[in-house]
């Protein structure tokens with residue numbers, strides 16, 4: 001039997017089913033927006049994340065993955081030591097991110113002057129030239145979202161490892177998944193390479209120490225993304241009864 | 245009350261973010277047009293009742309298509325050498341690279357900044373039309389097209405980043421300096437809008453045809 005309960009985001013809080021249904025019907029009849037948390041269904045039935053087809057969960061051997069028959073999307077995988085690897089990569093990534101922000105990526109020498117490029121300077125230049133919106137976009141792409149991704153992964157891995165309350169981890173991981181395409185460190189790396197080739201003929205270009213830590217950071221984050229299976233994370237982050 | 249795995253898939257609410265399956269609050273509950281259901285696991289708003297994905301995506305796509313014109317006609321940056329400035333559009337910038345013999349770079353900029361945004365506009369438009377026609381034509385390939393469109397979109401930002409890097413690095417006062425121009429803003433807007441459009445397009449609608457008679 002499933003417990004018949006649900007939570008409501010409105011003022012009436014954790015009420016029992018009958019009261020809540022009545023209130024809900026009242027609100028609905030008045031045409032007001034009703035907001036309800038849908039009923040959690042712990043079971044072995046899962047849905048394909050890509051196309052929504054329903055399957056019965058079956059464990060697969062280590063190193064194997066389950067594929068959707070309809071759309072070919074990966075349902076879930078069983079990876080050896082997945083969480084520990086991701087935790088290690090995330091910690092390395094945070095250190096590399098700090099290093100990258102403290103040192104110059106590139107230096108350009110011309111007429112006895114040297115101009116240095118840091119991650120921060122790349123974002124702030126648009127602001128100085130009157131394009132504040134672009135500057136904010138770059139700040140989000142290059143600093144805010146990558147940092148958010150790293151710290152979310154760290155917190156999620158710690159939550160699963162040490163059986164902490166899952167509430168914060170669930171919300172963070174959800175936001176991280178939704179904002180993932182907006183973190184663009186690897187695209188920026190391609191931009192750096194283009195700039196290096198473009199300027200290489202014209203002036204003396206020096207690769208700064210941050211160039212190498214930045215490259216390593218991108219490898220770390222890409223590896224963490226490739227190794228981590230969201231299905232396993234979500235399966236480990238079951239709602240605890242105490243929250244909401 | 246509990247109807248386990250034997251129930252019809254239509255009874256489930258499927259969270260697109262965490263993949264969790266849940267039930268509507270109770271069996272008598274009829275979802276109204278304005279009701280908002282939240283996923284019990286990740287807390288995201290579940291899509292129920294009206295699905296306005298098509299309209300929102302069309303709106304974003306049309307806005308992006310309009311901005312694509314100034315993004316290509318207006319200068320994206322100017323190089324000032326010894327006081328005199330030379331504004332460049334994306335295309336003229338790529339042409340300078342070809343003249344300088346750096347054609348692989350020119351090709352990269354051309355593909356990332358001109359071809360990819362244009363392909364995104366066309367493929368999203370095509371997907372929207374085919375969904376609205378409830379077409380069952382090559383659904384699996386259309387999902388692949390959607391995934392490719394979604395994946396490749398962010399790489400168009402490379403041109404904006406190159407301009408940011410050049411503007412930050414090439415600052416030698418009167419000798420040579422790089423200034424950003426308004427074209428960069430509209431180009432970034434095209435990339436952002438098409439990325440949001442790819443996100444708002446509900447790719448599950450591609451399978452809607454099969455679901456109705458299943």
Ligand SMILES: [Zn+2]
Nearest residue numbers: 048051068071
């Ligand atoms: Zn599928």
Ligand SMILES: [Zn+2]
Nearest residue numbers: 167171244287
């Ligand atoms: Zn919550």
Ligand SMILES: [Zn+2]
Nearest residue numbers: 259262283286
């Ligand atoms: Zn969810």
